[in-house]
Amino acid sequence: MPNVDSSLLTRPLSDLVESRGLRSSPREQISISWRRSNDAGLDPQHHHVPWIDKVDPQALLLRVSRPVVDELVNDLGTVKMTVVVADSHAQVLDRRETDRALTAPLDSLEFAPGFVFAEESVGTNGVGSAIAECKSFLVEGSEHFSDVFTGFACAGAPILNPKSGRILGVLDLTCPAPDAHPLMLPTALRVARMIEQRLIDESSVREKLVLQQFLRKQRRVRGPVVFVGPRSMLSNAAASRFLDPADEELLRDDAQRIVSEGRLGFQEITLSTGRRLFIRCEKVLDGGDQIGIMLELRAAANLEVGLDDSTIRPSPQRAGLTEAEQGVAELAVDGFTNKQIAERLFISAYTVDSHLRSIFKKFGVSSRLELTRVVLALQLVVPD
Numbered sequence: 001m002p003n004v005d006s007s008l009l010t011r012p013l014s015d016l017v018e019s020r021g022l023r024s025s026p027r028e029q030i031s032i033s034w035r036r037s038n039d040a041g042l043d044p045q046h047h048h049v050p051w052i053d054k055v056d057p058q059a060l061l062l063r064v065s066r067p068v069v070d071e072l073v074n075d076l077g078t079v080k081m082t083v084v085v086a087d088s089h090a091q092v093l094d095r096r097e098t099d100r101a102l103t104a105p106l107d108s109l110e111f112a113p114g115f116v117f118a119e120e121s122v123g124t125n126g127v128g129s130a131i132a133e134c135k136s137f138l139v140e141g142s143e144h145f146s147d148v149f150t151g152f153a154c155a156g157a158p159i160l161n162p163k164s165g166r167i168l169g170v171l172d173l174t175c176p177a178p179d180a181h182p183l184m185l186p187t188a189l190r191v192a193r194m195i196e197q198r199l200i201d202e203s204s205v206r207e208k209l210v211l212q213q214f215l216r217k218q219r220r221v222r223g224p225v226v227f228v229g230p231r232s233m234l235s236n237a238a239a240s241r242f243l244d245p246a247d248e249e250l251l252r253d254d255a256q257r258i259v260s261e262g263r264l265g266f267q268e269i270t271l272s273t274g275r276r277l278f279i280r281c282e283k284v285l286d287g288g289d290q291i292g293i294m295l296e297l298r299a300a301a302n303l304e305v306g307l308d309d310s311t312i313r314p315s316p317q318r319a320g321l322t323e324a325e326q327g328v329a330e331l332a333v334d335g336f337t338n339k340q341i342a343e344r345l346f347i348s349a350y351t352v353d354s355h356l357r358s359i360f361k362k363f364g365v366s367s368r369l370e371l372t373r374v375v376l377a378l379q380l381v382v383p384d
Contacts, residue, residue, distance in 0.1 A: 016044055020142040020150070028337075029133070030124060030143045036132060037123035037145040047148045049110040050121050055093050061085065061159065061169045062093045064198040069096055072191055080179050082106060084172040085159075085195075090118040090128045093169070102176075109148055111174070122146055126154030126172045134158065134167060134237065136343060138185045141177035153180035157188035159195050162211045165236030171195060185343060210234070210292060213284055217294050223330070224297035227284065228252045232292075239297055246272045255281050255293045266298055320362055328355040332368055333375045 016034065017025055025031055055062065065085045072083055073096045082102055085094040092113050097103055106112065119128035123145025130137040140153040154174040161168040171192040173184050200211045214227045214234055224239035233248045243251070254269045258281045266278040278298040283290050321329060324345075331341045338356070342349045356368075365371050 016145075026143055029137070030139070033119065033124040033129050033132065033137075034145055036119060040120040040123075042120075042123050042145060044123070044145055044147050047109075047122075047146055050116040050118075051110075051114055052089070052091050052116055053114065055091070055113045059087070059093060060199075061087060061195075064201075065094065065159075065169075065171070065195045068191060068194045068198060069094060072187075073098055080175055082111075082174040083191075084111070084127065084174060085169060086117065086127045086172065087169045088131065088167050089116060090121075090131055090170070091116045092127070105151075106174075122149075125149060126156035126174065127170050130156030130158050130170045130172075131167055135340070136185055136189055140180050151177055153177045153184070155184040155188045157185070157192035159192045160237075162196055162200050162215060162234075165234075165238075165240065168199075189343070210284060213294065217282075217296075226251065226295040226297060227292055228255055228295065229292035242271075242275075242277060242297055242299065244272060251279075251295070252293075255279065255295055259283055259293055266296075321359060325355050325359050325362075328352055329359050329371070329375070332356060332359075333372050 026034070062085065069083050069085060076083075076098045078098070080099045080102065082095060082097040084092055084096075086092050092111065092115055095106070095112055097106065111117070117125055117127040119125065119132045122128060124139055125144060125146075126137055126139050129139065136155070136157045138153075138155045139149075142150050144150050144152070152174055153176070154172055156170045156172040158167045159169045159171055160166065171188050173188050175181075175184070196215075200215075210227060210229065211234075214225065217225050224242055225236050226239045226243070227234040228248070228251055233251070235243060250272055251269075254267075258267050258279070263281075266280045268276060268278055270276055280296045280298075282294045282296075284292040284294050324347075327345055328341055331344060336344070338349045338352045341352045345352075360366060360371065363371055363374050365374055
């Protein structure tokens with residue numbers, strides 16, 4: 001990730017770079033978090049962590065995460081590490097350390113159950129910043145905004161609610177900064193996914209079937225996805241940006257009509273706000289019984305060709321990309337850096353770079369900006 005020119009930082013943040021003895025400005029993701037912390041009126045030299053109330057030992061997230069955390073702590077063995085589970089408000093619910101030598105330092109920082117580590121309260125940190133960014137977040141030593149945390153490194157991964165795609169909490173790994181390891185963030189991501197799976201396991205058999213199919217669909221299309229059942233609707237975070245709660249009944253009726261008429265491909269509908277949208281419908285079956293409909297969504301922005309029942313294919317597929325290249329292209333167009341793409345797809349940044357060179361060649365472009373323009377222009381074009 002490129003460094004940000006220190007001239008772009010406000011004076012207090014430039015002072016922070018200098019006081020930490022950094023040779024250059026921090027990573028872009030950290031610089032942006034520092035700005036948010038600064039805008040919240042925080043002082044790097046002042047430490048205050050809010051306290052809400054005692055943690056409910058029967059809270060759903062705490063209950064489903066406990067066995068996963070137990071297993072992780074056991075697997076870590078003698079590795080000097082702390083495992084933390086926090087809720088969507090960044091309140092710490094659970095903390096386990098593998099080395100008792102970590103207990104006193106963490107207690108002195110109030111990094112303990114009941115305390116709230118929201119970014120706007122304590123500055124850049126693995127828990128609060130993962131929530132603020134809605135994605136995994138690594139903070140090493142001097143990258144923390146608050147001076148008192150610079151002796152630690154932390155990696156936070158959001159735990160998503162399988163039913164809504166919204167953040168339910170964060171799984172955080174924290175250790176002394178000198179002991180930081182490149183596998184901290186991938187490990188946090190893997191454990192967060194394990195907790196999400198246990199959330200599915202808490203559901204009824206039919207609910208579990210729906211959630212599993214929903215997550216598989218979401219991983220496959222990497223875009224706005226919705227499930228509508230007779231009395232429920234699930235949507236991932238990307239779909240939530242398109243929809244309003246008032247659209248649920250309309251979406252259910254339109255999807256059922258499209259399925260009943262046997263129409264394939266993307267079909268145009270109009271939401272309650274008057275916004276045009278394209279949806280592609282797929283029945284969800286339990287045995288031979290239909291229990292709902294899975295929908296892929298596409299915005300009608302930049303539409304140049306009138307469409308009715310025509311199939312719309314995502315432009316990366318139209319360029320003859322491999323499945324791996326499609327995943328990289330979609331994330332690149334969404335603005336993710338090579339490092340962020342590598343983290344999400346569990347591949348190396350070198351592999352991402354190699355895929356991008358191939359993608360540029362197939363699209364006949366030479367930059368991410370050109371790639372984005374081409375994809376947006378072609379995204380809703382009728383295939384030949």
